[in-house]
Structures are given as C-alpha cells and as structure tokens.
Amino acid sequence: MAKIVITGGEVLNGEVQISGAKNAVLPILCATLLADSPISIGNVPHLHDVTTTVELLGALGAQLTIDEKLTITVDPTHVNQTVAPYELVKTMRASILVLGPLLSKFGHAEVSLPGGCAIGSRPVDQHIRGLIALGADVVVENGMVKAKANRLKGGRYVFDMVTVTGTENVLMAACLAQGTTVLENCAEEPEVVDLANCLIMMGAKIEGAGTNKMVIEGVDRLHGGHYDVLPDRIETGTFLIAAAMTGGRVLAKRTRADILDSVLLKLEDAGAQINSGEDFIELNMNGRRPKAVSLTTAPYPAFPTDMQAQFAAMNCVAEGVGVIKETIFENRFMHLNELSRLGADIRVDGHTAIIRGVEQLTGAPIMATDLRASASLVLAGLVAKGETTVDRIYHIDRGYENIEEKLGGLGAKIRRLPG
Ligand SMILES: CC(=O)N[C@H]1[C@@H](OP(=O)(O)OP(=O)(O)OC[C@H]2O[C@@H](n3ccc(=O)[nH]c3=O)[C@H](O)[C@@H]2O)O[C@H](CO)[C@@H](O)[C@@H]1O
Numbered sequence: 001m002a003k004i005v006i007t008g009g010e011v012l013n014g015e016v017q018i019s020g021a022k023n024a025v026l027p028i029l030c031a032t033l034l035a036d037s038p039i040s041i042g043n044v045p046h047l048h049d050v051t052t053t054v055e056l057l058g059a060l061g062a063q064l065t066i067d068e069k070l071t072i073t074v075d076p077t078h079v080n081q082t083v084a085p086y087e088l089v090k091t092m093r094a095s096i097l098v099l100g101p102l103l104s105k106f107g108h109a110e111v112s113l114p115g116g117c118a119i120g121s122r123p124v125d126q127h128i129r130g131l132i133a134l135g136a137d138v139v140v141e142n143g144m145v146k147a148k149a150n151r152l153k154g155g156r157y158v159f160d161m162v163t164v165t166g167t168e169n170v171l172m173a174a175c176l177a178q179g180t181t182v183l184e185n186c187a188e189e190p191e192v193v194d195l196a197n198c199l200i201m202m203g204a205k206i207e208g209a210g211t212n213k214m215v216i217e218g219v220d221r222l223h224g225g226h227y228d229v230l231p232d233r234i235e236t237g238t239f240l241i242a243a244a245m246t247g248g249r250v251l252a253k254r255t256r257a258d259i260l261d262s263v264l265l266k267l268e269d270a271g272a273q274i275n276s277g278e279d280f281i282e283l284n285m286n287g288r289r290p291k292a293v294s295l296t297t298a299p300y301p302a303f304p305t306d307m308q309a310q311f312a313a314m315n316c317v318a319e320g321v322g323v324i325k326e327t328i329f330e331n332r333f334m335h336l337n338e339l340s341r342l343g344a345d346i347r348v349d350g351h352t353a354i355i356r357g358v359e360q361l362t363g364a365p366i367m368a369t370d371l372r373a374s375a376s377l378v379l380a381g382l383v384a385k386g387e388t389t390v391d392r393i394y395h396i397d398r399g400y401e402n403i404e405e406k407l408g409g410l411g412a413k414i415r416r417l418p419g
C-alpha cells in the first residue's frame with residue numbers, strides 16, 4: 001500500500017492553488033443525470049472520488065469526456081441503467097447521490113447502501129424518508145435501496161437532523177417532481193448552495209438555497225450547459241493549518257474566505273495573521289507557535305467536522321490546552337491514537353478530546369484511518385522531529401489533489417512511496 005514519508009521541521013512558505021471542492025463536484029456530477037442534454041463541469045479536482053463517480057455514471061450509460069484541463073462533459077441522454085451495485089459504490093459515501101436523480105428522471109433506482117469513511121454509522125434514513133414524502137415507494141433489501149415512482153409529486157419534508165447529502169438527494173429529486181416541494185431543516189453548507197446553483201443553471205426553480213428552508217417548483221425537464229465547481233474550503237483550511245503549525249506563511253489562491261468564517265476565526269484565535277481578498281487567503285504565523293484552540297463541530301456555518309482532525313493536530317503542538325467536541329459523527333477521533341504515537345498528550349472522554357500541546361512531536365510509522373484523519377497525520381508529520389511514515393494513504397487521495405506535490409511546493413520534505 002502506498003505511503004507518505006515526511007521529514008518534519010521545515011517552515012512552510014509560498015503559494016498554493018486550491019482545487020475544486022470534492023463535496024460539491026460529487027453531487028454536481030450526479031445531478032448531470034437529470035439533464036436531457038450534455039453538461040460540462042469545470043474546476044474539477046483530480047481525486048479518487050471523482051474517478052469513482054465518473055465510473056459510476058459511465059456504468060449507468062452516460063457518455064463522459066474529460067479534457068486536459070479536467071473539464072468533464074457528461075452526456076446523460078444514453079443512460080439505460082438505474083441500478084448502482086455495491087461493487088461500484090462501496091468506496092464512496094457520495095454514490096448514494098445517484099438515488100434522487102435516477103428515481104426522479106427514470107422512475108426507478110436501486111442503489112447499494114454506500115461505503116465511505118468509517119467515521120460513524122452514517123444511515124440514509126433521511127434520504128429515504130424525504131423521497132417517500134415526494135411519493136416514492138422505497139424499500140431496503142439485500143443492502144440495496146430500491147425506489148420507484150411513476151412521477152414524483154411535490155411534497156413537504158422536515159429533516160430530522162441537518163444532513164448534507166440527504167438535503168442534496170431530495171433537492172435533486174424535487175427538481176423534476178410535479179408541483180412544489182418544501183424542504184425544512186435543510187443543510188446550509190456552501191456545497192449544497194453550489195449544487196443548487198448548478199441545478200438552477202440547468203433550469204431548476206429553487207429558492208432558499210443556503211438557508212434552512214428550500215422551496216422547489218418542479219419542472220418538466222432540465223437542460224445542459226456549463227458549471228464551474230466552487231473551491232474546496234476543507235483543502236484550503238488544511239493548507240492554512242500547515243502554515244500555522246510550522247510557523248510559516250501560506251497564500252492560498254483560487255479560494256474563498258467567505259465560506260471559511262468559522263475556521264478563519266479559530267486560526268486567528270491560534271495567533272495567525274490572516275489577510276484575504278475575493279479569491280485568496282494568506283495566513284502568516286510570523287514564526288510563532290500556535291496557541292491551542294477549543295471548538296465544537298456543528299453544521300454550517302458553525303465549525304466543520306471535516307476540519308476537526310486537522311485542528312486536533314495543531315493543538316498537539318500548540319501552547320496550552322484545547323478542548324475539541326465532535327457532535328456530528330460518533331467515531332471521528334481515530335486520528336487521536338495515531339497522534340499519541342507521535343508523542344501528543346491527548347485525553348478522550350466520550351466525544352470530547354482534551355489536548356495539551358507538547359513542545360515537540362517525534363516521527364514514527366502511523367496509519368491513516370479515514371480521509372481527514374490522514375490529513376491530520378500528514379500535518380503532524382510536518383512538525384514531528386525526524387521521519388514520519390503515514391500508511392494507508394489511499395484515504396487521502398479521495399479528497400486531496402496531489403497533496404504531497406502541493407506541500408512540497410511550500411517547502412515540506414514529503415514524498416510518496418508507491419505500494
Ligand atoms: C460527500 C459529502 O458531502 N460528505 C460530507 C457530508 O457527509 P454526509 O452527507 O454523509 O453527512 P450528513 O450531513 O448526512 O451527516 C450528519 C449527521 O446526520 C446523520 N444522518 C445523516 C443522514 C441520514 O439519513 N440519517 C442520519 O442519521 C449522520 O449519521 C451524521 O451524524 O456532510 C458531512 C457533515 O458535514 C461531511 O463530514 C462530509 O464530508
């Protein structure tokens with residue numbers, strides 16, 4: 001299995017180009033199934049999850065072309081399959097996002113219950129109940145979600161909890177339903193808004209994206225066009241933390257500060273100087289050691305669970321004690337054991353981690369357990385004395401484009417050992 005080897009101790013300095021957001025491009029690629037003419041998607045990140053989605057859409061009969069800039073054009077007019085088997089969806093949580101579009105467009109969908117990061121049980125009951133509220137007939141049998149409907153009808157659904165992909169699935173389904181759908185307690189994440197903007201470009205009638213209530217007026221058809229995916233706020237935050245942990249300065253380009261408020265505030269609490277403009281964020285630590293920060297994860301616009309592991313890594317070397325509460329996923333502390341193997345001082349009490357910063361971590365072989373855990377281990381390796389080898393690095397390739405090249409460009413001593 002491929003590994004990443006890092007020799008810690010370099011102060012990061014320089015510019016990094018941020019890629020398109022994984023959690024926006026995946027639903028948007030699935031939304032192309034709804035169109036009745038070709039649609040091209042730009043600012044696509046080169047990620048394993050994108051390849052998986054492309055393979056999935058291809059297996060459903062869509063014709064895809066990818067140019068040298070990684071713009072993906074999907075022609076969904078030849079889709080002739082509405083079954084997404086386990087073999088195709090097992091590595092990626094987001095594959096459940098073909099359920100809503102297939103059902104809405106073709107009246108039938110069978111999608112295997114998804115895999116993805118092992119960070120919690122991650123049920124899809126809200127996706128199913130939302131589709132039932134639109135008139136679908138849904139059963140779960142042999143690990144498959146099987147849904148059918150002649151034509152979905154507008155309805156009202158109040159999500160039990162804020163769910164990002166749940167909101168996206170039901171939103172996509174509602175676009176081609178007959179009549180008006182009202183969705184409440186919706187996720188307000190920027191990636192949901194990006195999906196809604198893409199659907200609107202395709203002819204959908206959606207109001208309220210980015211608030212907790214969306215009203216969707218169903219239309220008879222959606223068309224193609226072109227859409228550029230928004231920048232990845234989690235990748236951005238990860239590079240800014242790399243600068244903060246190493247006492248360095250990083251200019252993240254082609255990104256957006258307005259979707260990172262809660263993260264930037266915590267970085268300022270850690271002592272970072274932040275300067276941002278329309279499409280860049282610069283973080284300067286001026287050689288200082290970060291101060292520990294306390295945080296609680298919650299749905300957007302509060303602090304994102306996808307940045308929790310990276311802040312845990314920063315707290316390991318920060319001055320003082322930081323208390324981290326994870327409220328979204330029940331099993332998202334697996335990085336903490338590995339960080340302890342580097343010498344971190346961490347106490348876990350249920351869903352709370354109390355981290356006392358140490359002066360120096362020391363390199364060791366460690367194991368990545370999920371996507372953001374992997375990122376946090378790489379960050380820790382940047383500041384650990386000597387060599388850190390992060391095994392099972394395939395997790396990181398699901399969500400970070402060329403992470404070792406980008407960190408290397410900022411001065412990190414990092415290399416990949418092929419498996
Ligand atoms: C591809 C994608 O966009 N992934 C993101 C998405 O995951 P994902 O959409 O899977 O996460 P959700 O927002 O759905 O999960 C939030 C919480 O709701 C629970 N839940 C969710 C759906 C459901 O039907 N029933 C239920 O109980 C989950 O177990 C979890 O405790 O949002 C998460 C929370 O911001 C992020 O960490 C993931 O990076």
Ligand SMILES: C=C(OP(=O)(O)O)C(=O)O
Nearest residue numbers: 093094116117306371372
């Ligand atoms: C948990 C994540 O991804 P997924 O939902 O695709 O497993 C993530 O992006 O941190």
